[in-house]
Amino acid sequence: MPGEDKITQLMSFIINTFYNKIRYESLTDPSKLDSGKDLKIKIVPNKDDCSLTLIGIGMIKADLVKNLGTIAKSGTKAFMEALSAGADISRIGQFGVGFYSAYLVADKVTVHSKYNDDEQYVWESSACCSFTIKPNHREPMSTGTKIVLHLKEDAMDYLEEKKVKEVVKKNSQFICYPIKLLVEK
Secondary structure, three states: OHHHHHHHHHHHHHHHHHHHHHHHHHHHOHHHHOOOOOOOEEEEEEOOOOEEEEEEOOOOHHHHHHHHHOOOHHHHHHHHHHHHOOOOOOOHHHHOOOHHHHHHOEEEEEEEEEOOOOOOEEEEEOOOOOOEEEEOOOOOOOOEEEEEEEEOHHHHHHHOHHHHHHHHHHHOOOOOOOEEEOOOO
16 A cells, blocks of 8 residues: 555654664763653554554654754655656655655644653644644653654554554564554453
């Protein structure tokens, strides 16, 4: 299914960008891991609100703006040109738009994030040309990032345990952090 590669690209982007950065920084500054020495990823499908949530390490406001707000600038033009030319875009990350591939399966993406003692923020976008980022005190959290994909109607199969396990198993073999799928029984 085409959406499968999109979820894979999002997971790969999150892990390779943020997890490796925090692990590297913690080598010289152990306080970087103060409130979360156990680096892991949680995936939470929620059929009630048609969302898929990925939970991981936290980001400061500057990371949210830099990594989420500007990630597609350099790759968007190349991606659109390749799409128009009928190119194979199954590996969308090569165009620098890995995070934005989430919008192929989601109408809206909300990112709640807090990093150690920094303030908590929420980043939100509906795949348009803009995003909002503001302090978030309504849902206090310890260090971590919660990415909520508000799924499109045709992407509801990503809420099924079997489908999520299949995608994670197929595309996460080189990820050195535990991935936990939280499901209702």
